[in-house]
Amino acid sequence: MSEIIDKLSLYFSYPFVRYALIVGLLIALCSSLLGVTLVLKRFSFIGDGLSHVAFGAMSLAAVLPVIIKEIAAGISASGEVPEGVRGFADALSKANNNYIVLPITLLAAILLLRPGKNAKIKGDAAVAMISVGSLAIGYMLMNRFPTSSNISGDVCSTLFGSTSILTLKEDDVRLCLILAIAVMLIFILFYNKIFAVTFDESFSKATGIKADGYNLLIAVVTALIIVLAMNLVGSLLISALIIFPSLSAMRVFKSFRSVIICSAVISVICAGFGIIASILLSTPVGSTIVTADIIVFFIFCIIGKITKRA
């Protein structure tokens, strides 16, 4: 036992491990808050689709400096990259990827959930198209303009987030903190409206509530959460982080408020447990957290069955 404590205290003396824990818990809390609404509105796959868009955007952000340099080299007669362009490209590669990923994901979220049913391609087809498309383009960009020699390693870490949470800088933590507080504030202030729009859109519209506006708000907040969660679990496991805690809570609890509180608690506990377990067992962070979520889901399923019978 003391061995474990020694190992943990050694790890927590490094700032990047502390950052990882803070960011991990914040992301888990935020993703579980909107998860309930998304699952109930039958938007479970929006999380998956947007995470693929975020993957595409992230690879675009990673290779953009390389592309700019290549194009500049192609245009200039000598084949040399002009000084100004080189400076711009270097500045771009140093900038935080989130500044490129966030706007692109937001745009995709608004496109997918935008009000109005007259779109030619609807619902699940649109989600599937955008998610598969951006996944393909992202992978192609990474292959065509490699930023490092280990392409499959890069792709793997972007998809599964295996190491990225341990490479967070103070800047990332600050951005994460601001976004997480914004998400929580929006959720608390609009809690009643989100409930009404989720439960019955036509009644809300009929009594003069701007349901389309709140749907847009939900889309924007979802995109925020996904960009946040990219750092923790990578784009493939984001859906799990959004869906599992809320589905577990729905097995047992019966009012909207208790479901949301319970899913937030489940999510934070699983994230904390998963991060510590991944340090001790040296497993990938994202998949350890999701495994913890899956175990909790089955436990709650059994509890739900027992309480229903009683």
Added chain:
Amino acid sequence: MNEQIICREAELGYENTTVASGIDFTVCEGDYLCILGENGSGKSTLIKTILGLKPVSSGSIEWKGLSPKEIGYLPQQTLVQRDFPASVSEIVLSGCLSKAGMRPFYSSELRQLARDNMERLGIADLSKRCYRELSGGQQQRVLLARALCATSRVLLLDEPVTGLDPKAQNDLYELIMELNKSGITVIMVSHDVNAAVRYASHILHIGSRRQLFFGTKEDYLESRIGQSFLITENGGEGEQATAPKKEESDAKAILAPAVTVATAAAASALITGIIKLGRKRK
């Protein structure tokens, strides 16, 4: 009587297609209007237009002394609601949302209003229960209580008894009747002609793409369209051919015996069937 909704020569439809035209009716305070019509006749489009969710193509729908937002609306149940984890009090309270305005939380007066409405519909003891575990009739009462939170003047009900068993249907009709007697205007969309003529004060009948009838229930019973519709619903195929040929005034007289004959025939057939079945078993 104060007029509340005046609809003049309204044409309903989507961008280029007309769903129904020549819709012309007036709803006064305290009326019980029943909107009848077949599937696809434009009933749901009419509701959306009355609620102000869609513009009228031509003609006008005018509101006297209230806005479309002051309507209590009971929509048809959606798939999402069937497994929704929410308590009864949360759902009823969500009806007060438009009154809460920009404030993020409900005031204590609105919470009291929600409690009063649950009391009024006899679901106060269910307030902590989960919505998805209630029976169909109880669920409709919850949604009705929510609609009452949004209004105290006009209720618009979209096929409220769909999917309920006969007892629950009757209970709900009686409840709506009581609400109407307490001074709330009721506009109900329905397939159920018998309930319509039993409870409603006015009938609006929409046929294929145009209005067939609007007037009081008494006039509807006398009218040709009302009679043919009622007899098709109640009797068999035999009566359908003969009834419209008769004089309008004695249609009611034919109606009663026709129903009796049909019921008796059905009952005797049933009894013979049971007896035959019993013999076979032996």
